Each structure stands twice: as C-alpha cells, then as structure tokens.
Amino acid sequence: MELDDRDLDSGQKHYKHVERLPSVVESDCEIEKEFANLSIMNLNRHLAVLENDYLYHISLEKSERLRKAFSDVKFVCMGGSPKRMHQFAHYIKEEIGFQLPIGVALQNISEESDRYAMYKIGPVISVNHGIGCPSISILLNELIKLIHYAGCKDVTFFRIGTCGGVGVEPGTIVVTSEAVDGMFRAEYRQIVLGKEQVRKTKCDEKLVQEIVDIGKKFENKEGIEKVTSGKTLCANDFYEGQGRLDGAFCDYNAEEKMGFLRKCRDNEIKNIEMESLCFSGLLNYANIRAAVICVTLVDRLNGDQVVSHDLNLQFQERPFKLVAKYIKEQLKTK
Numbered sequence: 001m002e003l004d005d006r007d008l009d010s011g012q013k014h015y016k017h018v019e020r021l022p023s024v025v026e027s028d029c030e031i032e033k034e035f036a037n038l039s040i041m042n043l044n045r046h047l048a049v050l051e052n053d054y055l056y057h058i059s060l061e062k063s064e065r066l067r068k069a070f071s072d073v074k075f076v077c078m079g080g081s082p083k084r085m086h087q088f089a090h091y092i093k094e095e096i097g098f099q100l101p102i103g104v105a106l107q108n109i110s111e112e113s114d115r116y117a118m119y120k121i122g123p124v125i126s127v128n129h130g131i132g133c134p135s136i137s138i139l140l141n142e143l144i145k146l147i148h149y150a151g152c153k154d155v156t157f158f159r160i161g162t163c164g165g166v167g168v169e170p171g172t173i174v175v176t177s178e179a180v181d182g183m184f185r186a187e188y189r190q191i192v193l194g195k196e197q198v199r200k201t202k203c204d205e206k207l208v209q210e211i212v213d214i215g216k217k218f219e220n221k222e223g224i225e226k227v228t229s230g231k232t233l234c235a236n237d238f239y240e241g242q243g244r245l246d247g248a249f250c251d252y253n254a255e256e257k258m259g260f261l262r263k264c265r266d267n268e269i270k271n272i273e274m275e276s277l278c279f280s281g282l283l284n285y286a287n288i289r290a291a292v293i294c295v296t297l298v299d300r301l302n303g304d305q306v307v308s309h310d311l312n313l314q315f316q317e318r319p320f321k322l323v324a325k326y327i328k329e330q331l332k333t334k
C-alpha cells in the first residue's frame with residue numbers, strides 16, 4: 001500500500017488504517033499495535049518506527065513507565081509563566097481533592113530540561129508554555145506525543161492566560177471563538193520545507209459554549225467575573241506586533257494605532273495575546289478538544305501599559321477558577 005499525502009485543506013486524515021511505512025518498518029503488526037486505539041488525527045507516521053523517543057524539552061522518554069504514569073491524563077492546562085502554573089497545580093489539587101502520598105510534595109516533572117515546568121495532579125497536567133507561538137509549538141509537539149505514547153483517551157487542552165482587551169473592561173475573561181493573525185485570518189501559518197503550511201484555528205463551538213455557560217452560572221460568585229466569548233488576535237510580539245506606542249520601535253502614529261484597534265473591535269476581536277493561533281491550529285489539526293481562556297489586563301482602547309500590581313495577580317486567577325469548575329463537572333461524569 002502506498003502512503004497517501006496528507007490533506008492539508010481539510011486537515012482531517014485519520015490514521016485508523018495505518019499505511020505501510022517505507023522499508024525501515026519490520027512488520028505491519030508493529031505499526032498496527034502502535035496506532036491501535038488512536039484518536040489523535042494526522043499524527044506523524046514516522047513515530048510508529050521510532051524505537052526510542054526522548055521528549056527533550058520536558059525531559060521524558062517513551063517507555064512503559066511513562067505509559068503507566070500518564071495514562072489517566074484527561075486535562076492539560078497551559079499558561080505562560082512557570083510560577084502561575086505551579087500555583088494552578090496547587091489550586092486544582094485542592095479543587096479536585098487530589099491527595100499526594102504523605103510526605104510527598106508536587107514535583108516539577110520537567111525540572112531537568114529547565115525549559116518548562118510541568119506538574120501532574122491526578123488526571124490534570126499543569127504546564128507553562130513560555131511566550132509566543134514557537135515556544136508553545138515545541139511544547140505542544142511533545143505533549144501530544146506524550147498523551148499518544150501514554151495511550152490517553154479523550155483529553156482536553158486549555159490555555160489559561162492573560163491578554164490585552166479590546167473594548168472590554170480589565171478583568172474580563174475572554175473564551176476564544178477563533179484565533180486570528182494580524183491580517184485577521186483564522187489560520188496558523190508555518191514555513192515547512194520552504195512552503196507555507198496553513199492550519200485552521202476556529203475553536204470547538206460546543207466547548208466554548210459549555211465554558212461560557214459555566215462562567216455565566218458562576219458570574220460574580222467565587223471570583224469568576226465577566227465572562228464573554230469572541231475572536232482573539234494572536235500577535236508575534238507584545239509591542240509593535242500589538243500596535244503599542246511604548247515599544248523600543250514604532251513607525252506609526254497614535255491615530256494609526258487607534259484606527260487598527262477600532263478595526264479589531266469592529267471585526268469582533270475582543271482580545272490580543274501571543275499563543276492562541278498555534279494552540280488552536282495544532283490541536284484542531286490533531287482533533288484534540290481545546291479552549292483558550294484569557295483574562296484581560298488592560299483595555300487597549302484606553303492605553304498600552306500593563307502595570308504590575310496586585311490586581312493583575314487576582315485577575316490571573318479568574319481563568320483558573322473557571323477551568324477548575326469545568327474540570328470538576330467533567331470529572332463527575334467520568
């Protein structure tokens with residue numbers, strides 16, 4: 001049997017019947033075993049013939065031990081900073097009532113790599129992704145392989161982050177309906193082998209609605225306030241890339257900046273951040289359920305500066321609380 005080319009436009013080729021691999025493959029049986037029960041779509045077919053796979057940036061290795069340790073994972077929660085995701089790990093531990101053995105503390109599983117900080121709290125992984133699409137892309141590649149090697153089923157990914165708002169009050173939680181780039185295209189573009197590869201970034205409507213509904217149910221209660229959904233503009237930079245006037249460089253004037261931000265608002269963009277495009281693009285392509293939930297720290301129609309103060313720390317906890325409610329509800333049904 002010949003290998004088919006992937007259908008990049010539809011992005012939905014499921015390797016249920018795994019094709020024969022080139023001569024490196026010893027037996028079809030091995031491949032069938034490797035991909036049995038696969039629910040992840042478009043997975044790299046070369047993985048089936050990799051005897052060893054070291055997930056370099058999270059310092060884990062494909063093994064039976066890894067499978068046993070991670071097979072129960074149902075939720076992967078990601079956010080930019082290591083400190084925030086450590087805090088989330090503790091928060092979700094209390095929320096779902098997960099007990100660590102006596103005398104054992106939460107460990108950063110990826111400490112050795114010194115790139116990302118990752119914690120496992122029963123069925124939940126909490127991990128920081130750093131800043132921007134390149135950083136989150138590397139982590140997503142390794143996490144998707146991790147859940148594949150561990151044989152995890154029915155996993156949901158969340159990005160719980162911060163952002164700038166567009167016409168919404170600071171402290172608002174925005175659940176992304178679709179991520180768009182600086183040209184308002186709902187596409188994650190990457191150059192691969194000298195060609196532009198395009199992946200769709202529309203988010204799972206059902207999941208977005210479920211999260212917004214939980215948000216509405218708890219709005220103004222238990223620290224969950226102002227939940228809305230809308231498009232998210234994903235930029236490759238915090239300053240010029242987001243139309244700020246306070247970066248080291250700026251070749252436009254205040255009027256042009258405001259014109260762009262108003263155009264964003266008129267195109268139903270409610271917030272601006274730096275990872276949603278890659279996050280939704282890759283997870284869509286893999287057919288993995290995912291949602292982006294970010295709290296706004298500033299209304300960009302009123303200014304650029306994000307001032308570091310206690311209020312921002314409180315705001316950062318809002319997406320935690322909303323996602324924890326969702327996870328708790330889901331765990332009741334599993």
Ligand SMILES: O=P(O)(O)O[C@@H]1C[C@H](O)[C@@H](CO)O1
Nearest residue numbers: 079080131132161162273274
């Ligand atoms: O999840 P975080 O709060 O890190 O996300 C936003 C987008 C960038 O990574 C960063 C810029 O300050 O914050």
Ligand SMILES: O=c1cc[nH]c(=O)[nH]1
Nearest residue numbers: 162163164272273274
């Ligand atoms: O304005 C903001 C605030 C947080 N993160 C961003 O990317 N932009």
